Amino acid sequence: MRIPGFGILKGLRQTGRNYWAPKVTLQYPESRPTMPDRWRGRLDLIYDPFGEHKCEVCFQCAQVCPVEAIDMSGFDSEGRRIRYGMPEIYDERRDPNAFRRAGLAAEPMRNAARWDEAIDKPWLHGLIDGFGGRSEALVAIFSAVQERYGYLPERALHQVSDEMTIHWAQVFGAAGLGGFRLLPAEGHLVTVCDCAACRFAGGDELLTALSAELGIAPGDATDDGAWSLETSSEVAAGAIAPAIRIDTMVYGPLTVAQARHLIDERKRGDARASSPTRAVAGARKS
């Protein structure tokens, strides 16, 4: 039976009880909250001694932010104005340069399908079981996954998050901490400058030599995807002609021998650092 005014009494009882209940307010300066381990406080840009932003608008932070919360504008290390605004935000993030600066593969969208790659679920389940599902084993599990797939597929991360009951943001954050690839490896991008100054200083010979060394024509990639070669007129200013750029690093002036040496160095480095990865990736391609 509905008694008129009974609801008001119930409400009064609730508010009255609340008056005596423990309070939720934190008396800030006197008592401070214990923050989660990953709490970083208020983000601020660091300034160099000359009062300039140290931020070089490299988009690394925006790149690894799991929820795409970071956005910026300013001048990058080459003095170029990085615009910002609604459409541009995502353009800048998807820009190949942004990916390269973030240590990711040069053009991930070229291989977009692999991002959504199907994974061996029972195998991953067994792997997690093997570690007892302990969150300390996250890095070890990531290593095993990367060893098998060459990177950390998103579906694997999701499965890890689900089975280990770790928040997705934490799993993603841990995966972004370093040493792991979040996108399939696409190898190195070699850009040879074809501006007038570089060609005059021997850029053409450099291009021919590198093309022969890698076995691909400008604009192509090797079959295993480890190397891409292209030309651009904006690699460097004329002072270091002839110049090439490998991924993010600009080299010059170079002789043909020096350029070969740089390439060999990368090849040896890759073989040393990730030979299983490379082998698996190559095997999957063939």
Add this chain to the structure above:
Amino acid sequence: MDLGALLLGVGRFLLSTTLILLLTVPTAFVVIQMELKIIAGSQLRYGPNRIGPWGMFQSTIHGFKVLAKEDHIPDQADRATFTLAPWMVYMAAAMSMLVIPFAPGAIAADFNIGIVYFFAVLGLSVVGLLIAGWASYNKYSLLGGLRSAAQMVSYEIPLTLSVVGAVVLAGTLNFRELIEWQRAHGWMLLWQPVGLGIFYIASLAEINRTPFDMVEADSELVAGPFTEYSGMRFGFFFFAEYLALFIMSGVMISLFFGGWLAPWPFPAELGGFLGTVYGVFWFFIKTYIFVAVAVLLRATLVRVRVDQLMGAAWKVLLPLAMINLLVTAAAVVVFNL
């Protein structure tokens, strides 16, 4: 009448009015402080706790802050009435306090039509609000003033009618005699429960408390008729509002809860000054209990709609009050109470 008695009367009047006026501001501070603390508590907050011990001077500081604020009068406003309005609202509250029976011997003006005087003077605050709305030269203020006039005038009728039953029973319009009657016959609460209910609801509406605070609906309207007011002029409206809460609670306990009487029989031997202190003690205890309940209601209830407000006044409370009065009068005649 000889000169001595006249001078005594004048002196007594001056003293009591001065005391009442001096009482108004601290009372408003206490009520505001209760509002701050109780609402905070029921929202799981601490509320003000920095100024003074347990934050008890927060409302006082607010009051003095208001004094320091800029007092702005709009260019087109009617200066005379604009300045008159807050004074009028405040004086209506302060003057109605004159007849409130704090204790035996502690009534500023103990005269035979106290109840009539009380409701008449309290009604003056409507005029003040209407003037405030009109003088501001702001259509929103004017609308706010009209709204408040509509609300307060229509609730004054059930409010006054609900008391008439008690008056008929006790056969007096004097607060002191009404309380003496309650000492003999038990609290009016037992005789007039319907009257009490109507009085409580109507008094909340009359003093613009939640759930009937459409006049100054903080979150929806700017400030109703006070929109253009600032500084201490606004402060007067504000104080009057909280003072009205205290006054209404005081009148309600005088009419229905035995006023200064203790819940158990009043010690007959307590007379003179000691009796006054004892009465004041119980008066304030009871009054502040009802102030606290009204504040808790504000923390609990949502605002009703304007049409519900008007409908409740004219379709429910007024007929109920009429029936209550009729039944009471019939009972008085039949049982010769």
